[in-house]
């Protein structure tokens with residue numbers, strides 16, 4: 001369990017994260033609670049940054065894919081680690097700006113950026129916008145022209161690589177709402193189109209082949225396809241790619257069905273990718289582009305644990321046992337969305353052997369509201385503290401106020417001390433935007 005040194009079981013038999021006792025955290029901050037280990041986040045950011053520095057002479061940039069977990073503290077950490085960020089909405093961009101993140105190091109994504117989001121991005125001076133539609137290219141061109149500036153852009157292309165991952169999060173198969181396909185000529189057409197716009201500076205290409213990928217070969221294959229395409233664009237259009245952004249997608253451990261990759265192990269993915277870029281450039285006699293990558297999950301997922309208190313317990317003889325916790329799909333919808341698997345333990349009895357297989361049920365009025373349906377745990381009692389591991393990515397960021405439950409607060413742990421990075425909501429927060437017309441009073 002402690003292969004990343006994030007988690008351990010202390011002498012009281014309690015789970016510890018980043019040096020903080022989870023039972024104490026639950027007492028101090030209440031549950032449900034998202035807990036993040038700062039050292040782990042920084043370590044992962046450093047591994048990626050140093051790999052580019054050491055193996056590619058620093059000719060690149062790591063972007064934290066902030067959709068994985070977006071709050072001001074995360075942008076502040078990324079900034080202090082000298083990495084950039086990608087954002088996918090005006091809201092993420094606003095959060096980054098509030099945290100004082102340098103706009104030039106922001107890449108803006110989205111398959112349907114709204115006109116007001118594009119305008120806001122230009123107001124902020126966002127470094128690069130990743131174009132994913134003709135209509136977007138036109139909007140950016142018009143906004144840039146209005147301001148008398150030239151906007152750096154990348155084109156999102158689809159290399160048609162099928163990564164080994166869950167089908168629901170695959171984004172680069174030919175049938176995808178993302179990216180211009182290389183195969184059918186769409187990528188070449190948009191390249192021609194953007195090169196002809198006066199206020200767009202085409203820096204190169206972006207692709208993202210999926211998420212939770214463990215196969216290095218998938219990234220290598222994607223690089224090979226991109227480089228072949230880059231060589232074609234130079235030959236046909238005299239366009240030399242300056243930047244190649246290979247997206248994110250590196251896999252993490254959720255259960256023992258997944259590989260346990262120590263932080264340093266992520267170097268291998270980037271090394272393989274860098275080697276493939278160098279080889280392809282040598283083969284096609286291309287200039288080495290700047291390399292960008294956009295890891296999200298692999299930076300924050302394993303840094304996070306969600307703590308809950310056990311409430312009702314329902315045993316259906318011969319069928320199943322439901323252990324209900326004070327969270328649910330409103331703070332972790334990933335089981336409902338993707339049937340995602342997790343590992344859980346009782347934080348207050350972490351050293352005890354597991355004796356039963358249970359479903360962890362949420363508190364929402366939905367029978368499908370589960371965190372998972374096959375957790376091995378010691379026999380849980382009401383009041384026990386459940387810790388679900390690897391919940392740092394796409395949990396808080398996908399949370400909602402469904403059933404008017406509170407989105408839980410998040411704390412950041414450093415050297416055993418925790419402080420809020422997202423504060424608790426209140427009932428007033430829930431009705432803040434409600435309007436009761438006079439005629440209904």
Ligand SMILES: Cc1ncc(COP(=O)(O)O)c(C=O)c1O
Pocket residue numbers: 065068086109171208210211212247248249250294295296297298393
């Ligand atoms: C364009 C893009 N970049 C980066 C990422 C981050 O992927 P991951 O969190 O799997 O590293 C995503 C995730 O969907 C994405 O769509």
